[in-house]
Amino acid sequence: xxxxxxxxxxxxxxxxxxxxxxxxxxxxxxxxxxxxxxxxxxxxxxxxxxxxxxxxxxxxxxxxxxxxxxxxxxxxxxxxxxxxxxxxxxxxxxxxxx
Amino acid sequence: xxxxxxxxxxxxxxxxxxxxxxxxxxxxxxxxxxxxxxxxxxxxxxxxxxxxxxxxxxxxxxxxxxxxxxxxxxxxxxxxxxxxxxxxxxxxxxxxxxxxxxxxxxxxxxxxxxxxxxxxxxxxxxxxxxxxxxxxxxxxxxxxxxxxxxxxxxxxxxxxxxxxxxxxxxxxxxxxxxxxxxxxxxxxxxxxxxxxxxxxxxxxxxxxxxxxxxxxxxxxxxxxxxxxxxxxxxxxxxxxxxxxxxxxxxxxxxxxxxxxxxxxxxxxxxxxxxxxxxxxxxxxxxxxxxxxxxxxxxxxxxxxxxxxxxxxxxxxxxxxxxxxxxxxxxxxxxxxxxxxxxxxxxxxxx
Numbered sequence: 002x003x004x005x006x007x008x009x010x011x012x013x014x015x016x017x018x019x020x021x022x023x024x025x026x027x028x029x030x031x032x033x034x035x036x037x038x039x040x041x042x043x044x045x046x047x048x049x050x051x052x053x054x055x056x057x058x059x060x061x062x063x064x065x066x067x068x069x070x071x072x073x074x075x076x077x078x079x080x081x082x083x084x085x086x087x088x089x090x091x092x093x094x095x096x097x098x099x
Numbered sequence: 100x101x102x103x104x105x106x107x108x109x110x111x112x113x114x115x116x117x118x119x120x121x122x123x124x125x126x127x128x129x130x131x132x133x134x135x136x137x138x139x140x141x142x143x144x145x146x147x148x149x150x151x152x153x154x155x156x157x158x159x160x161x162x163x164x165x166x167x168x169x170x171x172x173x174x175x176x177x178x179x180x181x182x183x184x185x186x187x188x189x190x191x192x193x194x195x196x197x198x199x200x201x202x203x204x205x206x207x208x209x210x211x212x213x214x215x216x217x218x219x220x221x222x223x224x225x226x227x228x229x230x231x232x233x234x235x236x237x238x239x240x241x242x243x244x245x246x247x248x249x250x251x252x253x254x255x256x257x258x259x260x261x262x263x264x265x266x267x268x269x270x271x272x273x274x275x276x277x278x279x280x281x282x283x284x285x286x287x288x289x290x291x292x293x294x295x296x297x298x299x300x301x302x303x304x305x306x307x308x309x310x311x312x313x314x315x316x317x318x319x320x321x322x323x324x325x326x327x328x329x330x331x332x333x334x335x336x337x338x339x340x341x342x343x344x345x346x347x348x349x350x351x352x353x354x355x356x357x358x359x360x361x362x363x364x365x366x367x368x369x370x371x372x373x374x375x376x377x378x379x380x381x382x383x384x385x386x387x388x389x390x391x392x393x394x395x396x397x398x399x400x401x402x403x404x405x406x407x408x409x410x411x412x413x414x415x416x417x418x419x420x421x422x423x424x425x426x427x428x429x430x431x432x433x434x435x436x437x438x439x440x441x442x443x444x445x446x447x448x449x
Binding site: 007008012013062066 | 178192212
């Protein structure tokens with residue numbers, strides 16, 4: 002799958018995460034800003050990478066500002082931003098969602 | 100936001116909203132509020148029981164006039180209003196944002212993902228989004244001997260490119276191995292960014308040790324130095340120019356730029372203040388040299404004169420002010436340029 006343009010999903014409210022996804026030249030970069038970076042930083046990054054892999058996305062940049070989101074929220078926000086960035090809002094990839 | 104709070108678009112042309120908005124900003128210590136019409140593209144507010152408790156606005160890609168009622172501070176409403184502003188901008192296809200604020204608010208913005216660009220004792224400039232200063236610096240063309248060469252820089256709007264601009268560049272080439280000419284990217288002048296850039300390139304194409312680069316959002320833009328384009332009071336110009344100069348210093352360090360050349364400024368008060376700020380901020384790392392204006396016969400060359408001649412339909416009078424490439428462009432596009440002036444494009448500004 003290919004990123005068509007930069008997109009954003011989520012908010013900066015408590016228990017949410019704001020994720021911006023854009024296309025870059027080099028390998029995938031995940032930039033995470035989180036109050037729980039020490040405790041859950043690795044786990045959040047791994048979760049994000051897993052979802053990117055499921056969609057077959059490489060050479061992307063994620064900029065995330067986490068306000069203590071749970072894994073299910075992170076997953077939901079990331080899937081949304083991927084669908085927006087790939088112009089698939091109305092045509093979701095059901096296999097990945099399952 | 101909780102259930103009793105509501106996010107709304109604020110139409111500041113409505114006196115009822117303007118009054119509440121101005122009251123909140125004044126209460127939170129934001130001074131020098133503009134009168135109606137306020138110079139913003141959009142403004143949002145969070146209300147509780149008809150009372151405005153948080154607000155934020157934007158103009159192009161810059162967040163402005165952000166304030167939260169002191170009784171509700173603690174971060175939550177601040178994050179809400181920033182979220183709402185970012186969502187509004189991204190819906191318009193803007194994914195790179197700047198904020199210009201007081202140093203005490205720096206951390207609040209860093210908590211929501213903004214990165215510091217420049218700081219003075221009076222103000223800070225931060226950015227967030229899908230582009231960054233590092234990416235901008237990375238895409239500037241490099242020389243083979245970047246680290247050992249004597250490199251200088253000039254920043255110009257060139258609206259349009261004149262022999263005065265060319266003279267400034269040739270003076271710089273005599274005093275350094277290599278000259279970066281940064282052309283202002285903000286597209287708010289009589290000549291479009293694309294036109295200005297092309298005319299600069301054409302007018303300097305015979306000089307081998309010059310490279311023409313877009314200045315992006317990082318030099319003399321709506322983000323770094325809005326008062327270059329919008330009328331402002333002297334103290335606002337002063338702290339904006341100081342920030343722009345700080346940021347230039349950061350960029351120069353990575354490109355090994357050791358000298359900045361400026362055109363002497365007898366006409367524009369804003370540009371004169373800008374030159375002063377650069378002289379105060381850039382040394383000792385970067386030396387600043389001011390080159391006196393070139394005179395054609397008895398008249399001092401300025402792009403303002405060129406624009407006035409276009410307005411008056413007397414372009415023959417400025418034939419000696421501009422390179423042939425600029426003259427031909429003006430001649431061929433005179434009608435289009437005059438139409439832009441008639442639509443309200445300023446001739447006297449920058």
